[in-house]
Amino acid sequence: MTTTPSASASDELPGTSMTDEDYGALRASASLWSGTSVLITDQRGQVLVEHVDYLDTCLLPGGAVDKGEAPSHAAARELQEELGVTTTVERGLAVDWVSADSFDAPSAMRFPGEILYVYDGGTWTDAQIAAVRLPDHEIEAIEFVEPARLPDLMTPRDARRALSALRARINGGGTVLLENGLPLAPTVLDNTRVLSTARHSRHYPFHPGPAPDGLTVRQSWGWLFAPDGRVLVLLGPHNGCACLPGGTPEPEDHGDPVATLIREAAEETDARLGEPLLLGHLTDPAEPYARVRYAAALTSVGPVRPDPATGCTYVRVLATPEQAAELFDWGPSASHQLAAVHRARERLGIPRAARQPFTELTDPNAW
Structure with a gap:
């Protein structure tokens, strides 16, 4: 069978000048990894980060999407595995295209780039935080931190993504599209770098x-x-x-x-x-x-x-x-x-x- 390659939607079948095998190989050559993150805050607006045993930087909860797995299911699975929390995630905050050259991966890994979905994990109460149960390995500790501290604790790309997702949540305009952690259509919160400076703690009665x-x-x-x-x-x-x-x-x-x-x-x-x-x-x-x-x-x-x-x-x-x-x-x-x-x-x-x-x-x- 000879077919013509599609020039539009990714789910269109090939046309008349390329074989199915060739078309499949072409699309596979452009494939990306897929991952998830979950943004969780406490009642002070501080962000949950994980200290892990395989990096010297912190991460949001999340991980890789398994073969055939929906990203939202992957996010819920990772919360169960990493924090011992059973929940569903229903609201997307950001979708980030991570370029191959933005990630300092070993050449043997052959990192092709990634699409990373950031979900809203909500605002947790003290009781929800107390219910967290960490696994025996991988996650050493969790910490709720001021948003302005994220660039000091995370890689630059992860901090950009987390702050962009947090601003999207506060802004209330729906899921935002990111490229290497930066929004394609910055809002006034992005342009003024809201939450990039530590907020003064004013817990006055x-x-x-x-x-x-x-x-x-x-x-x-x-x-x-x-x-x-x-x-x-x-x-x-x-x-x-x-x-x-x-x-x-x-x-x-x-x-x-x-x-x-x-x-x-x-x-x-x-x-x-x-x-x-x-x-x-x-x-x-x-x-x-x-x-x-x-x-x-x-x-x-x-x-x-x-x-x-x-x-x-x-x-x-x-x-x-x-x-x-x-x-x-x-x-x-x-x-x-x-x-x-x-x-x-x-x-x-x-x-x-x-x-x-x-x-x-x-x-x-x-x-």
Whole structure:
């Protein structure tokens, strides 16, 4: 039988100028390995990595896909073998094409390149983590680490892939396509390198209501809502560090934290807002200060411009409150603050936003 090679889909049969044997050999010569990884975080947003006995670098859970095995089944099998956890994986975060020349493999291995599927293993509770059972060999230990530490613990290609997959999970835009760990269509989170700098650990208790008399207010931040229920978040243009609009009181604020919020929002991002609602305050057991939190409706944002106090031109994005919280390490108090945020949102008559990709605000806007 003579046939013509297909020029399109991989499952098309050969045509009329090539034998089946030749066509099969041609396709086999272009074959790639297939592997899986699973991205798991704890409730602080730290990433699970494995310390293995055959490498001096860490890995995400996962491994090779066996012959005839679906990648999702391979990921679930590897979790059982490596962590003693029985589960299914149903959501893909990334598909990475790994080139043959990007992997420092021995020549005898004849590494042809690889397609690696990254799945979402979810956010694990303390009880789930305590249930992990490691095998007698291969996996020496597991550790949950700050995302910014991944490049120090993993190979560059593995760290790029893990961070790209984590950003895809936070962004909420579906599975992303990678080439050697880098997204083909970078999002604003990729472009600003979100989570490449260690987040400050701020596990301060959250208290509803105003700060007690005599407790100095050190900071005034705001959850500023667009009409669709998303909030304004500011990202450092080069390090991806996130913050909510607001800042430190100045003498011209005359001790009024609302005045601080309004002034800082205007200076940092040229934002105007409606009447703020007090959510509560946070306290630091080591310092006699309070950090107050407000919610307000955005009425407009002006053109992008540098913050006169710092010279930094922030990247302005809209995200759901839950997505915003994933950019911080606030500990258990984050859930209490988010509950207060949504109570205020309802009082403001603003709908709850569905999870969706971050939107960058590059132009002036009025609502």
